[in-house]
Amino acid sequence: MKDTYTSIECDSLIFDIEFHPKVDMIGAGNFDGNIILYKRKEDKKEFKKKHIIQNHDKAVKYVCFSKKGKEILAASSDNSCSITDISGVCIWKNICHKNSISSILYSSNHTFITADEVGYIKHWDIRDNTKKPIHKMKCFNDNITSMLMDHDEKSIIITCGGQLGLFDILYKKNITSNNISNEYNDEFLCSNLMVHNSKIVTTTLNGNISIFSKNPWGYMEGKIKASKDAISTFVKFDDYHIFFGTSDGYIKTAQIKPNKLGETFSKQNNKESIEKLAINKNKNLLAHISNDYSINFHQIEINNSIISNAIKKKKKKSFFHDL
Template identity: 30%
Template sequence: MDSDSDSSTSDNEYISEESDESISDKKTEIEDDSEDEVIKAIKRECERKNNHPPVINCDDFITDICFHPVSDILAVGSILGDVIFYKYSTEENQEISRQELHTKACRDLEFSEDGKLLYTTSKDKSIMISDVESEKLIKFYENAHDCPIYCLSIIDESMFATGDDDGTIKLWDSRQKDGPIYKTKRNEDYISDIVTDEAHRYLLCSSGDGSLTTLNLEKRCVQMQSEEYDEELTCLGLFRTETKLIAGSSKGKLFIYNWNEFGLHSDAFPGPKTAINCLIPATENIVITGGEDGNIRATHLFPHRQLGIVGQHDMSVEHMDICNDGTFIASSGHNNEIKFWNIQYFEQCEKVSSKHKKHERKKDLENNLPSSKIKNVSDFFSDLT
C-alpha cells in the first residue's frame, strides 16, 4: 500500500517537497496567468488542508464503488461478491455494514434514486435488489444472463437495464415476476456502460466492439447503432443539460455526440495515449477521467483544454463516482485502495479562457490540480503537443 497517499497530507505534499525558490517561481507563474480561473482555483486549493476524507484500504480487490444519493455513505463491491458500506467524513471513514450477496465478483452496484434500495449484479450471472436499511433481499434474478453480467443501470423506480460479457442488453421491470421485458444482441463484445436521459426516451450502451447502441425505450427497439471504431468504447456520460453524450475509449480519446445523433460523433478530443476506464461529469463543461496509467485527469470540453491531474493511484484507476452534493469524487485502483478528491472548486471556475497560444500551453500544463503529486507535468503531457 502507498502509505504516503494519506489524504490528510496529500494536498500539502505537492508544495512541501519542493524548494522555497521553486515554490516562489510556481506562484509567480500562477499570478502571471491572472485571466485563467482554473489556475486561480489551483492556487487556492493548494493552500487548503484536510478537505477530503482519508484513504480507505480494502482487504479484497475492489470491483465497483457507489455513493449513496442522500447520506454520506459509500458502497464498495468486492471480488468475493460482498458489498461493504462506509460512513465517510473529512476526519475519518468507518465501516458500518457488510453484506455477503453474490457467490462471485460483484461487478456493478447502484442505489435507487431515494437510496432505499441497492441493485447489484455479478459474475455469477445474478441480479439482486436489496433493502439498504434492513439488508433484506427484495428481488433475486438467478441466471439472469447466459454469461457474466458486466454492467447495470437504473432507469426509473421499477425499470433497469443490464449488459453482459457477450454483448447482450436486457431491460427489466421489477414489478414483473419473471424474466426481462426486452432483450437484444447487436454487439460482438462486452457492454461496458449504460446511461439514459431524464426523459427516459433513449438508452445508450457502449461496447468493447467499438460501437454505441441506442435503444428506444418507448418502442423497446434498437434505434440505431454507430459505426465501429478501432478502439473499445469504455464509459459514457451526459453533459450540457443532456444535449451532449461523451464516450471514453481504450486509446485515450473522448468522443462527443450531439443528442439524438448517436450514429457518428461530432467531435473527438485526443488525450494522453492511455485507456480511459471511467469518467464522470464534474460540471456541465468539465469531465474527469480515470486512466489505465493511474492518473485522474480533468478536461474542459467547450472550449477543449486539458486542465491537469486531479489525483493519482499507483496502478490503473478502474472506478469513480461523485458524492451526493458534488463535493468529492472517490476513485479505486488495482491496489485495493479508495481515494477521495475534493472537486468543489470546479464550480467556481466553470468559465475557462479560450485563449490557448502555443507558447502559453507549456505553462498551462505545469500547473497541476491540487491533489496531484506529479512534478514534471510538462513532460507527462508532452505527447499532447
C-alpha cells in the same frame, strides 16, 4: 481537522464503487461477494463501515444505487443480480445471463437493465414473480461496455465496441432500436451526457475523449487525445467539465465545448491504473479504486476560481477558471 480524507482499507479486492445519491455514503462491491456500505462520520473526513450485505457467493463486479437511494442493484461474477434495501434486506435475486454481465442500469423504481459480454440486453421488473425479463434483445455481438439513461427517461444509450446505440425501452413487447451509429475505429469504455444533455461523451481504449452529437445520431464532433493508454472511467463534474482516470495512475480534467485537456488533479505514486471514479452528490469529493484493497478520496475545492484536491500547490490560472 485533517486536510484530506482517510482512505478506506478493505479486506478484499474492490471491483466497483458508487456514492449514495442523497446522503454521505459510498457503496463498494468486493471479491468476497459482499456489498459494503460506508458512511461519513459527522464533522470528520473519514468513512466508517455501516453495513455488510452478503447476497452473493462470488465477486460483486457492479453496484448501482436507485434514484432515491433506497435500494442497491448489484451484479456478480456468477451472472446473478440482486436488489437490496439500504438496511441489507434482499428484495430480489436471480441468475440474469449465461455470459458475464458487463453493465447494469436502473430504469425506474421497479425496473432495471442488464447487459453482457456477447451483446445481450435484458430488461427486468422486480414485481414480475416469474423472474423472466420483460424485454430481451441482441443487436450487438460484442461486449456492451456502458449504458446510460437518456434525459427523457424513455431511452437508453449504449456503447459497444466502436458504436453508439439508442434504444426505446417503453414498448411492452420489446426494446426498440432507434439509432445505431457507424462503427468507429476505437472501443468506447465509458459514457455520459454533457452540454445540457445535447452531447454524448465517451472515453476509449485508445486514450481518447470523444464527443458525439445526438442529431444526427452518433456523429463525432470532436476528439481529445488525453492518454497514451486506455481511459476506463470518467465522471461528470458539470455540463462542460469531467474528471477522468488513466491506466498509468493519473486523474486529470478535461473541458467539453471548447474541447481541451485540463490539469492533472492527482497522481498515484505507484502508477496503478485508475479503474473506477465516483463523485459525490455535492461534487466536492472524488473517490477512486485501483487493482487493490483501497478506496481513496480526493477533496474537490474551488477557491478564487482555482480547483484543487486539497493538496497545497502553487496557484496558477485554472482550467476551471470559467466556473
